[in-house]
Amino acid sequence: MRKKVIIDCDPGIDDSLAVMLALSMEELEVAGITIVAGNSPAEMGYENILKVLKFMDRLDVPVFIGADRPLKREYINALDTHGPDGLGGSFLPVVPSSSYIKQQKTAAEFISEVLPGGGISVIALGPMTNLAVLAEAYPEAFKSIDTLVSMGGSFKSPGNCSPVAEYNYWCDPDAAAYVYREMDRAGKKIHMVGLDVTRRIVLTPDLLAYMKRLSPHIGSFVEKITQFYFDFHWEWEHIIGCVINDPLAVAYFAQRDLCSGFDSYVQIETQGISIGQSVVDAMDFYRHSPNAVVLTETDPQAFFRLFFTRLLRLDSEPDLLEKLTK
Numbered sequence: 001m002r003k004k005v006i007i008d009c010d011p012g013i014d015d016s017l018a019v020m021l022a023l024s025m026e027e028l029e030v031a032g033i034t035i036v037a038g039n040s041p042a043e044m045g046y047e048n049i050l051k052v053l054k055f056m057d058r059l060d061v062p063v064f065i066g067a068d069r070p071l072k073r074e075y076i077n078a079l080d081t082h083g084p085d086g087l088g089g090s091f092l093p094v095v096p097s098s099s100y101i102k103q104q105k106t107a108a109e110f111i112s113e114v115l116p117g118g119g120i121s122v123i124a125l126g127p128m129t130n131l132a133v134l135a136e137a138y139p140e141a142f143k144s145i146d147t148l149v150s151m152g153g154s155f156k157s158p159g160n161c162s163p164v165a166e167y168n169y170w171c172d173p174d175a176a177a178y179v180y181r182e183m184d185r186a187g188k189k190i191h192m193v194g195l196d197v198t199r200r201i202v203l204t205p206d207l208l209a210y211m212k213r214l215s216p217h218i219g220s221f222v223e224k225i226t227q228f229y230f231d232f233h234w235e236w237e238h239i240i241g242c243v244i245n246d247p248l249a250v251a252y253f254a255q256r257d258l259c260s261g262f263d264s265y266v267q268i269e270t271q272g273i274s275i276g277q278s279v280v281d282a283m284d285f286y287r288h289s290p291n292a293v294v295l296t297e298t299d300p301q302a303f304f305r306l307f308f309t310r311l312l313r314l315d316s317e318p319d320l321l322e323k324l325t326k
């Protein structure tokens, strides 16, 4: 049976790749996409996801706009990382409103209506503001989330916004803290796909060139939106290639053995110099039951095998991958 999922995102270059991957996986059914302010402002994220859906010929997937700023903190976007248009400066044409149905419900309203049906999971790829709004306004619906996978946080890996904080939790620490607390109260666990694992998923120039060889159409689209990201990573992290965080969360949701880790109690810091840090009680100091599965190990080669075969619709495994992911 296909797993039903809502993707909450802030597209964003790697969010776009994650949505493209999800739409290419037969085992997933994307029930809807919700947009939150994060990498790009919510309106821009909305326009971007429509561009991606148009490219994928999936403008039938409903998209709902959510929070346009964090719960309490001043909003700081990440257009320095994702380009002036949030899609790597690709400036793809805006999708005309005659080609899709503009949804009137907010992200939280939509999620609250579909979750009670049961068996629906959420993959959160941006700040958790929409989920915090959901948890507060519709607590019963929130509790019925089947599985919650969150790209965010880090355990031992340094942050990407401060020495200790990852962007999604740093952008809206109050929302992240609230969602972790509420999942705890509901007796559930968030699957935390943080920087410890996502930093290992590097799309290198060779991998990109290989994508273009295997599928010029899709490979060129990926190239168009990632060039800016490549430059950013070179400048700031001295990496040749770019870290594509969000697709790992989607891949992990569908194929759990792609990442492994441990159960732990996690809290998110909301103030001071460690604002946004995910504080993982790995030594069980608090003797508090776990509210998270903290993913610490991954297999990049297995990830790219899945990413290539599904996204590029290949019939067989790409034979150069082993060499290119060593």
Ligand code: BDR
Binding pocket: 012, 013, 014, 015, 039, 078, 081, 125, 126, 151, 160, 166, 167, 168, 245, 246
């Ligand atoms: C996260 O922040 C954004 O830059 C990416 O889209 C990802 O969700 C990584 O810190």
Ligand code: CA
Binding pocket: 009, 010, 011, 012, 014, 015, 038, 039, 125, 126, 246
């Ligand atoms: Ca994101």
